[in-house]
Amino acid sequence: MYGRSEKIPRRNKLIGILLNNALFREKLNALEDKDLISKQLNEIISISHNYGLDWYFTKTPDLRCGIRPLNGQRAKRVFFRVWYLWQGQMDIHSDDFKLENNRMPLSKIDFNNLKKEISYFASEYIDDAHKEGLLPNDYDDLNVEQLSFDQAVSEAYQLPSEERLKKIKTITELPSFSMRKAKVFNRDPNIVAEALFQAKGSCNDCGAKAPFIRKSNGQPYLEVHHIVPLSEGGKDALDNVTALCPNCHRKRHHG
16 A cells, blocks of 8 residues: 555645636536535545646546656546536546446545545556655646636626626635746636627727738637736726726837
8 A cells, every 4th residue: 555645745825826728717616515625626636646646637628647757748548537527526547446426526435436446556557655645736837827717708708897896896806826937827717808898899998990800710810908907916807807908908018
């Protein structure tokens, strides 16, 4: 049996690291049993992280657990994935094991079986010298995070304005951030979507129509600018953003 299961992980509340991914954060918050699911995810991540398994996001994006080198674009081996389904449900999927019911939150039996499977996998594939696994913020996956954020904005844009504004009221205006080689601020996609909605396809500075339509979602292309930069203590709030055409956005920064 692999021998590190009783060690307390060096990092606590690992679920918070996953919430840096805007789309995952939005999906998790939309779940009916989000508190219990978050608690289970935090324990699963803590145990597997302690065994040396790695956690990372993909461009889908979904959350995966397995073996992925720090500089590797692909995993050496995927153990299981945490998958958000369009019906508003989150599942555990794996080719290595089967649960009685893979829908989260897991039953007590399935939850205990998953922890056993993590131990078995680690004993077979993880070298004992490998002290801790990697987490999403250990990888330089900014392209994955941007894709997730863009998708979160697109989905937020589809909501009624009243629902977005209700969500915005519940957030802290000073954004969280994660550290890699540089500090990366975690913007709220609802604020971006609402700013674009209120602009109605026209630049708030020059009044011109958006220069083109996005292929990805059919929306007018405008860029949401923070009036007081987040790096200078600006709020991630509706009264600190404006939707601009690319030219006016560059003028704000360089003019």
